[in-house]
Amino acid sequence: MVRDGPAKAFMLCNEAIVRGAIEADVKVVSAYPGSPTTEILDTFSDVKPNFDYKMEISSNEKVALETCAGAAMVGHRSISSMKSVGMNVASDSFFSLSYTGVKAGMVIVMADDPQAHSSQTEQDGRAFGPNAYVPMLEPSDPAEAKKMVKRAFELSEKYGVPVLMRTTTRVNHQSGIVELEKIDRKPFEKLDWSHAPARFTTVADTARRFKLQLLERTKQLEEEFNSSDLNLVKDTGSEIGIVTSGAGYNYAVDAARILGINPSILKLGTTFPLPRKLIGDFIKKVKTVIIVEELSPYLELHVTAIAKDANPSVKILGKWTGHFSEAFEYNPNIVVDAFAKALGLKAPVDYEAMMAKADELKKGLSDRPPTFCPGCPHRATLWALLQATKGTKHILSTDIGCYSMSFLQPLNYGDSMLSMGACMGVAAGMQYAAKEKVVAMVGDSTFYHAALPGLVNAIHHNDDFTLIILDNEVTAMTGQQPNPGSDYNAGGQPAKKMVLEDVIRGMGITDITIIDPYQAKAVVQPIKEALSRKGPNIIISRRACALYADRNKRRRGEAILSNKVDKEVCKKPYTCIRSFNCPAISIDDDDRKATISKELCDRCDVCAKLCPFGSIKLREGE
Amino acid sequence: MTSDEFSIYMSGVGGQGLVLLSNVIGSACASAGIRALTGEQHGLSQRSGSINIHMRIGEQIRSPLIPVAGADAILALEALEALRYVEHLKPGGVVVMNKRIQHPIIETIGHMKDKTAKYMSVEDVKARLSEVTDKIAVIDALAIAKQAGNALTENIVMLGALSTLEAFPVPEEALKKSISENVPKKAIEVNLKAFDLGKKAAFETLCNIVKCKK
Numbered sequence: 057m058v059r060d061g062p063a064k065a066f067m068l069c070n071e072a073i074v075r076g077a078i079e080a081d082v083k084v085v086s087a088y089p090g091s092p093t094t095e096i097l098d099t100f101s102d103v104k105p106n107f108d109y110k111m112e113i114s115s116n117e118k119v120a121l122e123t124c125a126g127a128a129m130v131g132h133r134s135i136s137s138m139k140s141v142g143m144n145v146a147s148d149s150f151f152s153l154s155y156t157g158v159k160a161g162m163v164i165v166m167a168d169d170p171q172a173h174s175s176q177t178e179q180d181g182r183a184f185g186p187n188a189y190v191p192m193l194e195p196s197d198p199a200e201a202k203k204m205v206k207r208a209f210e211l212s213e214k215y216g217v218p219v220l221m222r223t224t225t226r227v228n229h230q231s232g233i234v235e236l237e238k239i240d241r242k243p244f245e246k247l248d249w250s251h252a253p254a255r256f257t258t259v260a261d262t263a264r265r266f267k268l269q270l271l272e273r274t275k276q277l278e279e280e281f282n283s284s285d286l287n288l289v290k291d292t293g294s295e296i297g298i299v300t301s302g303a304g305y306n307y308a309v310d311a312a313r314i315l316g317i318n319p320s321i322l323k324l325g326t327t328f329p330l331p332r333k334l335i336g337d338f339i340k341k342v343k344t345v346i347i348v349e350e351l352s353p354y355l356e357l358h359v360t361a362i363a364k365d366a367n368p369s370v371k372i373l374g375k376w377t378g379h380f381s382e383a384f385e386y387n388p389n390i391v392v393d394a395f396a397k398a399l400g401l402k403a404p405v406d407y408e409a410m411m412a413k414a415d416e417l418k419k420g421l422s423d424r425p426p427t428f429c430p431g432c433p434h435r436a437t438l439w440a441l442l443q444a445t446k447g448t449k450h451i452l453s454t455d456i457g458c459y460s461m462s463f464l465q466p467l468n469y470g471d472s473m474l475s476m477g478a479c480m481g482v483a484a485g486m487q488y489a490a491k492e493k494v495v496a497m498v499g500d501s502t503f504y505h506a507a508l509p510g511l512v513n514a515i516h517h518n519d520d521f522t523l524i525i526l527d528n529e530v531t532a533m534t535g536q537q538p539n540p541g542s543d544y545n546a547g548g549q550p551a552k553k554m555v556l557e558d559v560i561r562g563m564g565i566t567d568i569t570i571i572d573p574y575q576a577k578a579v580v581q582p583i584k585e586a587l588s589r590k591g592p593n594i595i596i597s598r599r600a601c602a603l604y605a606d607r608n609k610r611r612r613g614e615a616i617l618s619n620k621v622d623k624e625v626c627k628k629p630y631t632c633i634r635s636f637n638c639p640a641i642s643i644d645d646d647d648r649k650a651t652i653s654k655e656l657c658d659r660c661d662v663c664a665k666l667c668p669f670g671s672i673k674l675r676e677g678e
Numbered sequence: 679m680t681s682d683e684f685s686i687y688m689s690g691v692g693g694q695g696l697v698l699l700s701n702v703i704g705s706a707c708a709s710a711g712i713r714a715l716t717g718e719q720h721g722l723s724q725r726s727g728s729i730n731i732h733m734r735i736g737e738q739i740r741s742p743l744i745p746v747a748g749a750d751a752i753l754a755l756e757a758l759e760a761l762r763y764v765e766h767l768k769p770g771g772v773v774v775m776n777k778r779i780q781h782p783i784i785e786t787i788g789h790m791k792d793k794t795a796k797y798m799s800v801e802d803v804k805a806r807l808s809e810v811t812d813k814i815a816v817i818d819a820l821a822i823a824k825q826a827g828n829a830l831t832e833n834i835v836m837l838g839a840l841s842t843l844e845a846f847p848v849p850e851e852a853l854k855k856s857i858s859e860n861v862p863k864k865a866i867e868v869n870l871k872a873f874d875l876g877k878k879a880a881f882e883t884l885c886n887i888v889k890c891k892k
Contacts, residue, residue: 066704066714091721174721197715197740230742231700232715233708310741388745407746414765417806421761421798422785426692426727458725466787534721630790639726642781643789645796655820655829656780 057099058106061236069227070095070137072198072234073165076205077135078107080161081241084127085111085546086120088505089534090139091174092228093167097137097546098535104547108244111546113537116476116505117142121164122149128158128218129256131247133209137165140181141475145506147184150218154188155258155266157216159250161209167223170303170350170385176456176475178383180351185220185328189270191277192220192328193286194302198232204325207286215273222327224350226303226385278329286325287334294319296399297342299335299359301327304348304386311391315401319346330358336366346398347374350386373398425464430640431602431658433528434459436573438469439636439662441495441524444583450493451486455479455507457499458533458601459526466637476502480510483521493587494521500556501531501539511592515564520591527556532601560594567593574599576665606658618657618675619664621650625671632663632672654678683736684847685744686840687766690755691780692727695833698860699755700731702837706848706856707735717742726783728759735847753840755819755833756780757800761807770811772888774840774880775803776832777818815839815884822875828865831872838876844889 057075059065067075073096077085087097097113104111110127114120117138124134138146143166150164166184169175185192193208195201201223208219258266281287296319300308305323312319322338324330339345339359347356356374363370373379379394380386389407396403428435438459454460454470455478463470472482483496498507503525511523530536538545545551557568569586571579579597586595606616618640621632626649632641633650640656641663643649652663654675664672686703690696700716707714717732732744746765754760754775767773781789781797789795800816807814817839819832826835834857840846841853854870861869884890 064708066701066708068718095720173719197742226717226742229718229720230715231704231718232742233704233713306740306742310739310745313738314745387743388741388748392745405745405747410746411765413810417764417809418761421758422782422788424691424726424728424758424762424782424784426725427783429693429726461725466784633786633790637783637787639780639783642786642797648793653780 057103059236061238063236065234065236066231067198067234068095068229068231069195069198069201069223070229071099072202073137073205073221074099074103075234075236076202077163078241079237079239080206080209081133082135082209083109083132083244084124084134085109085136086114086123086134087137088114088117088120088142089531089537090117090142091534092169092225093137093139093165094534095228096165097537101537101546107241110244113539113546115540117146118149121146121153124162124164125149125153125158125218128160128162130249131160133161135163135165137167139175140166140168140179141175141177143181143184145476150184150190151188152258153218154190154270155263156256158212158218159216161212162218163205163208163212163221164218165221165223167225167228168351169225171225173225176473178351180354181222182327182352182354185222189274190218190220190328191215191326192222193325194222194327195227195325196302196305196323197227197230199234200325201227202234204286215277217270217273222302224303224385274329278331281326281329281331282333284326284331287331288321288323288325289334289338290321291341292318292320295343296320297322297338297345298348299324299338299345299355300348301325301355302349304350307386307388307391308348310388311395314388314392314404315395317395317399317401324355327355332362335359335362339363339367339370342370344371344373344398346379346395347372348380348386348391352382423465426461427464427637427639428458428461429602430638430656431606431660432458433573433597433599433602434462434526435636435638436576436599436660436662437524437526437597438462438467440573440576440579440583442469442635443580444587448493448587450495450587451490453479453483453486453494453496455498455502457502457526459497459499477506477510480507480514480523483523484510484514484517484519487520487591495524495587496521497524497526499532500525500527500529500541503556504540504554511560511563514592518592522587522591522593522595524595524597525556527596527598528601528604530601530604532604536601536604536607556596565592565594568596569594570596570598572599573597574660574662576662602658602660617659618654619652619659619661619672620654620675621652622671622673623647623649625669626650627669627671629668631666631668636663636666638663682847683739684845685735685749686733686751686753687744687749687763688731688733688753688755689759689763690729691759692725692729694755695830696729696731696755699833699837700733702834702853702856702860703733703848705860706852709855710849710852712847713737715739715742728762730763750845751840751843753836755836757803757816758782758798761803764807764810767810770813772843773807773811773814774836774884775814775816776820776836777816778820778832813888815880815887817876817879817883819876822879823872826872826875827868828872831869834869834872835876835879838873839880839884841873842877842880842885842890844891
């Protein structure tokens with residue numbers, strides 16, 4: 057990442073985006089982590105000591121976008137990255153920013169997550185480009201992403217507007233060979249403010265003036281995109297044309313190869329504004345157009361509209377004709393099957409039969425969904441919460457973080473989860489409507505991200521629910537990034553550590569119970585008591601993320617200890633397994649007693665505290 | 679499909695070092711002038727869940743995902759995870775799998791409730807896979823990694839084993855150079871040893887069933 061070019065490197069697309077931005081002399085970086093974009097933030101943070109850009113791991117995406125906006129208004133190039141649902145949070149300022157524009161180049165990388173691998177929804181973020189009149193680029197692979205991010209800065213400066221670079225999971229999390237170019241950066245220096253009053257304000261008259269300007273800007277952008285090398289036309293003279301972009305392009309090319317066909321291809325790198333003349337010229341030359349795009353039929357809608365004048369007789373095949381689905385991500389075999397169906401060909405492999413046979417072979421193979429790591433404090437908190445609420449009907453309004461996994465197998469615990477910080481507003485509504493006790497649950501990072509206004513609301517209205525804050529020091533789910541509760545931030549630079557209980561006390565709540573979940577049984581009673589009191593009140597469950605704590609131990613050269621089961625003592629009550637579900641514990645097939653994996657256990661010692669016979673002990677001398 | 683193409687479906691359990699493994703192979707390709715790309719899994723799925731990485735080598739390949747029945751080899755760092763993705767293996771393709779099984783917690787819970795239940799074993803997995811291919815090698819990567827000096831080098835043991843395949847197009851020197859560049863400095867020696875021991879194990883378990891490099 058810091059190696060000077062020219063050279064070749066194997067890089068994750070997210071790393072290639074960072075490299076492109078560094079080569080483009082980006083000066084300000086701010087972002088909040090979110091899969092599949094997190095490695096952009098992580099890489100900027102990791103290599104920060106080598107460069108002089110300013111960087112923040114922001115409290116949320118809206119703040120991150122605004123930080124970039126401010127820097128770009130002054131005159132420094134800036135970049136932010138966020139997942140599509142993060143874009144929802146940032147979108148309020150995003151829309152206005154399209155009106156006011158920016159002075160220096162500003163790029164927003166926004167990633168959708170078809171298949172909802174690690175997101176609440178399969179949201180199609182492409183709507184943000186046209187809705188806000190912000191130019192949108194879409195790369196297909198790491199090499200192209202690196203090239204595009206540099207072009208995005210240039211476009212941003214040329215037209216005075218932030219540029220959106222839209223990706224999807226299978227683009228962000230694709231590695232490939234990337235050409236490294238020369239890193240030629242100017243030293244960071246503060247700039248003079250232009251002192252043009254109201255330059256970046258928008259309301260009423262100014263908003264109306266900006267609107268006319270941005271329509272003109274969009275027209276010019278479309279003109280440029282009609283002949284831009286960001287779009288790729290491969291004219292093979294075939295009667296069949298493929299219109300595609302992003303990840304869809306990769307599958308389309310391979311599917312054509314697998315089927316032995318050679319269609320013409322229009323790969324759109326500029327997906328807003330769409331280059332209508334380029335698309336029209338392409339579809340004029342073919343009889344059949346197949347549209348390959350994941351999620352909503354965005355390209356299909358526009359190609360169909362363009363065809364009305366350009367080539368009314370062209371056959372357009374896509375989602376509306378049933379060849380593709382609007383649900384889930386694509387892969388090469390889905391695209392092969394769709395092409396085969398569209399063109400009356402036979403796929404070389406009967407994929408359905410292969411998968412049916414595989415299903416047969418996999419009968420009885422246990423699922424392995426993501427679960428709490430060995431040593432995870434959330435496992436202990438949830439265990440204690442379940443004990444404390446035994447026999448008590450209650451509703452659990454939960455939130456986004458590792459603890460979201462509580463509603464997955466095997467715990468299946470949790471009643472609602474919408475979006476970052478939503479546990480609080482939802483709890484407020486529930487306590488009005490439901491007879492049962494309402495419990496809300498949120499992690500420290502999500503609390504600072506978007507739950508603070510919800511707590512303000514609950515305190516102000518004296519809403520009756522108990523909020524459990526899981527304070528594990530870091531933003532664990534995305535890879536243990538620092539958050540406002542950390543004493544450092546991006547690149548390890550020192551930062552002011554916010555203390556949860558101080559923040560909450562300052563807001564007016566005095567009923568705060570602080571527990572250490574590793575104490576297991578000992579915290580059941582305090583939880584029970586807190587839940588029995590009228591809300592709003594708070595339980596803070598405080599213990600560092602196990603992955604984070606173990607990594608720090610390794611860094612300090614401390615050994616990670618492990619427990620073992622004393623088989624002489626074990627009477628098979630399975631207390632360590634039942635409602636605890638630690639992946640380090642399994643059952644010995646020979647004697648059916650519990651056994652602990654030395655490699656997986658990190659000796660949180662909670663299972664030992666649960667065992668009624670005291671059979672779980674420190675593993676020594678092995 | 680041209681003969682210089684090679685796709686490896688790599689699978690395991692979150693935390694086993696699959697991403698490092700794909701970086702080692704990919705960087706080796708970059709330095710040897712071989713085109714490679716991957717489709718990876720990051721994020722939520724890493725939490726002790728099943729994970730997979732599609733590793734693809736070849737001049738013309740564009741899709742980071744391997745199609746069903748498109749993998750020349752499955753490299754599984756955990757035995758159950760070899761079976762989980764069996765549909766991706768070409769009929770007659772190679773399976774190099776770790777002997778180690780990490781019992782999924784869901785299976786353990788079922789086990790707790792049913793006294794007659796047995797965990798799925800390496801032999802079970804092998805028997806099922808043998809309906810699709812006869813080229814299956816089981817490597818005791820944990821024992822070998824410990825022998826090399828660090829239990830965390832299982833991934834590199836498995837790479838050493840895979841590298842012996844004649845059809846695997848990445849030269850050994852490039853792989854070793856890449857290991858040295860991708861693992862922490864103080865762990866270089868133990869990882870190179872793990873690689874060599876993995877190779878040695880493959881000569882005993884893999885190379886009697888599949889064509890290997892000399």
